[in-house]
Amino acid sequence: MSTPLQAEDSVIIIGAGQAGVQTAEALRTLGFAGAIHLLVDEPHAPYHRPPLSKAWLAGEMDAAQLVMRSPEVLARKSIRLRTDCSVQAIDRAAKTVALADGSQLSYTGLVLATGSTPRTLSALNLPGADAKGVLALRSLDDASAISAHMATCVEKSLGVVVIGGGFIGLEVAATARKKGLTVTVLEAAPRLLGRVLAPVLSDWYAALHRSHGVNLVLDARVAAIEVDATGAVSAVRMADGSAVPAGLVVVGIGVNANDQLAAAAGLACERGIVVDACGRTSDSAIVAAGDCTARRVADGTLLRLESVQNATEQGKSAAAALMGQDRPFTATPWFWSDQYDKKLQMAGLSMGADAWAVRGNMAGDLATASFTVFHFQGSKLLAADSINASKDHLAVRKLLDAGQSPTAQQVADPAVELASLIAK
């Protein structure tokens, strides 16, 4: 933005997930005293999404414990939360947004934190895709629906089928096993998490889930969802004619960035709202943060990250940009996933890796596993994935932040402290 925000100005934030809330609070931290309207189309105050597939779905916490910021807490910071508030259009010339109730709101600065939407089987033209009990997990309401269906499956001894062996699918599978449900995971690729993990770690995850009783099918070809007389799912039909009975199908086949509002308003979008490292869009009054963005990185390519870190970092960057400050997000990407008693922590981006090194007891007993898989491109360290090895993970983040690249021999040697490799 050419002119930083002034006290009489007004900011509209569309979306109250991690990115929207972070942007709102960062604006206050940076001293913005004007109005902040935080609009969300869900009925809930901001809540934490990560536990939805894990502790919350397992019944280990209640909805109140998911609350990120209550309306009262936001009001104390003069952040006006409006739930059930859907934005229909952005008028960039008039600097207004049109709401579903027919009213309009004016902005000086606009923040797009619209998130993402799970891909559906309908988009794949799969017969039966809209059957009752075919669900995706994104929101608290989605998770509530899955939880209710899981309860029915427990009661009636029906199986759960997870389509997609990505993070969401595998976390749901682990939680369903915890509840004692019969679980089948159908993954179209030859290995789990194939786009992010090293092949050896994909194999390890397959063994982990099988050891917990998951029926894991790789190279799976789903032909149709079979529907009973009530319109509910009864089974998943495979291309070879076999059927997997199911009272619940959870679909975790990726997400699409919610960039429709931005695209309709003429902002540059490419599988997401295109932003620079500081969260700026192609309109100087509009910034974007979180899952809805595609960030232009140093080599000119676009990077889409779906993570808490991406949402919080871009939220801080977007707030700074509105205040006329450059705060580029350049930190090493990190991510985590909890499945059973295993915590995966990933640092860096493994795309393009051609060599791997392992530190720790990957080949040992699953119960006591603690190891890290390092991704190299030639001699350059790109990323590392740690299982129950937070210390390794944190050291790698520092190494990558500092642009340092130890050798495969060094990282694989348990006698070498990773932290000692970080140049002072």
Place this chain on the structure above:
Amino acid sequence: MANITYIESNGQTTTIHLNDGWSLMQGATANGIDGIVGECGGSCACATCHCYVDEARLGDLPEASAGELDMLENVAAERKPNSRLACQIKATVALEGLIIRLPETQE
């Protein structure tokens, strides 16, 4: 359940009544205590809910897991012998009256 007192780095003091099972991080974020961030929602993955526990009461707390000890190495403020992650401490009657101090920064 337990009444937990949070003292922020600017001295602001707030006492919150927590039901059993609520983590000290959840109690703080739900009540707008800014000295606790809790980015990851309580998964022991971000180290932004660092707190200093009243030393006299350390023995009342369950011991930190290996994962928590590792993450404590990455806290933004100074790590002290009484450093803990608030997301890993769940309210029980044993914690009644506990005082925790919050660092100046979490990130």
